[in-house]
Amino acid sequence: MTAATGLATRGLAFLLARRRVLLRLTAWSVLETGQTFLIGYGTARALDEGFLRGRADVGLAWLAVTGLGVLLGALGTARVYAAVADLVEPLRDRLVERVVSRGVRTGEPRYLSGLTQQVEIARDTFAGLVMVSRSFVFTSAGALAGLFTLAPPLLLVVGPPLALGMALFAATLRPLARRQETFLVADEALAGDLGTVCPGLRDVTATGAEAQIAAGTGERVEAELRAARALARWGVLRVASLTIGGQMPIVLLLAAALWLLAHGVTAGALVGALAYVTQSLLPALRNLIHGLGTSGSRLTVVLRRLAATDTDPPRPPEDSGPVYGTVTEEIRSTDTSGDLLTRPAFAGAGLRVPVTPGVAADHATAPPALSLTSVTFAYGPASAPVVHDFDLTLPPGAHLAVVGPSGTGKSTLTALVAGLLTPSHGTVRVAGHPVPGPEAAAARVLIPQEAYVFGGTLAENLAYLRPGPVPEEELLAAAESVGLVPLAARLGGLGARVDPTALSAGERQLIALTRAYLSYAPLALLDEATCHLDPGAEERAERAFAARPGGTLVVVAHRISSARRADRILVMDGRSTAYGGHEDLLRSCALYRDLVGSWTPAPAR
Structure with a gap:
């Protein structure tokens, strides 16, 4: 069983176990569907049977019915949020239990990240997906039912581009999800790299590893840029599907207006059809494409990681290229509570710098092991120098x-x-090599x-x-x-x-x-x-x-x-x-x- 199949199976089992919540969610969504139906149907009847016939009272009555439908729809929307919460919160609790049972007690960073970040991402994106998917399904049902009720020829104009746009969007889902996952992985790699590098900037300088660290970080920046560009290219198709499915029906309704009127479609029905497309179908399709296209793939990635078994092999370390060593230098900083923290910045962050194996030198011909020449250093421009015009030479x-x-x-x-630290004046050399620098660091x-x-x-x-x-x-x-x-x-x-x-x-x-x-x-x-x-x-x-x-x-x-x-x-x-x-x-x-x-x-x- 593949990871994707296993994840889908678990998801289906989770939903089936909550059938009552799904039924309640469906019932309140049907109330919202009535609101969608009346937006076009009530407007059409208000025009055809009321205002266009000079019967303002009938027109106002239909508008009042439409307004009542909007109020009932708002009530349904409020109840929908409660039902979604009953569906989403158990998922969050289940994920938290899984993460805790598998590793939080061990203190491993990947489990702590899962608890503090990935579970919340899963919860929020799942809730968003339920909302946009449910909204599109019931809104489309109400709008299409309204179009058919008003005049079946309206479906011939609105239905094909809507179906074509949805088909194009569905075709982009899998490749879009893959590229979204690639982008997320690249973004996490860059964030992890910066989280390692930034706390150890002093140590990078101390070891003369600026060029190497910059090159490594630059590679991750370029990887994320490539992933973002690939994601953007597929995003163009997502925009195209929205244009075809949501905006082209408006153009076609206007272009085919004379033909529709000649085939028995009333002016009120035509206005009602435009209301269905602009006020219902287009917003619902836009929310679906943006929500499912981005959040859906993100949810898949996060759930796949949280649902991974404990026997999954850890990701092997990347080839680090050069040999590495470290400097453990004490850095003091203040956290948000004001407490003084002391930690080894370089090794504690996991940052590593090149070390070259050395060979015992001939003391008679080797440069000094350490030399300081006219070194002056102060901790501020107005501070007295701590070291002033200092000279020192040590042989090997x-x-x-x-x-x-x-x-x-x-x-x-x-x-x-x-x-x-860098002297304001003078030079420091280790084994003849200037400090800072990679040779001196080694x-x-x-x-x-x-x-x-x-x-x-x-x-x-x-x-x-x-x-x-x-x-x-x-x-x-x-x-x-x-x-x-x-x-x-x-x-x-x-x-x-x-x-x-x-x-x-x-x-x-x-x-x-x-x-x-x-x-x-x-x-x-x-x-x-x-x-x-x-x-x-x-x-x-x-x-x-x-x-x-x-x-x-x-x-x-x-x-x-x-x-x-x-x-x-x-x-x-x-x-x-x-x-x-x-x-x-x-x-x-x-x-x-x-x-x-x-x-x-x-x-x-």
């Missing part, structure tokens, strides 16, 4: 600790190196204070920054180096699924550190990335990064032990900087001595 394999009080620019410095990895872990397996979390599968032996070796083995064992091994909400901040940091350790990026930026670890775990992780072949480590330190492990230390106080080894800075930098004193516990008495 260096280990630098950055220390200083809060608010002195330590995280700003790492953001400048990562490309998340040569460094940033681990923030709040580490990002997603709900896949532990192996998937660890290998996220690597192209292709990572051998299990390499994953285990990295876990051993960084100190992740006890946590991996507690979780159940590399194949165990990770629940980020069940992990502590320190456990999430260990996973993110191991992920970065496995990346090919030679420059690692640890922006207080070990602050939730105990001193022993912090030391093990930092030593692992410092020992990576060809690796360069920059650590924003929060413990004196972390600073003492570094080859060089950069002290920032917001106005000036000091640079040197631990012993040198103790002698020459008062701020560093103060920091060391505040970090060192007072001796027990």
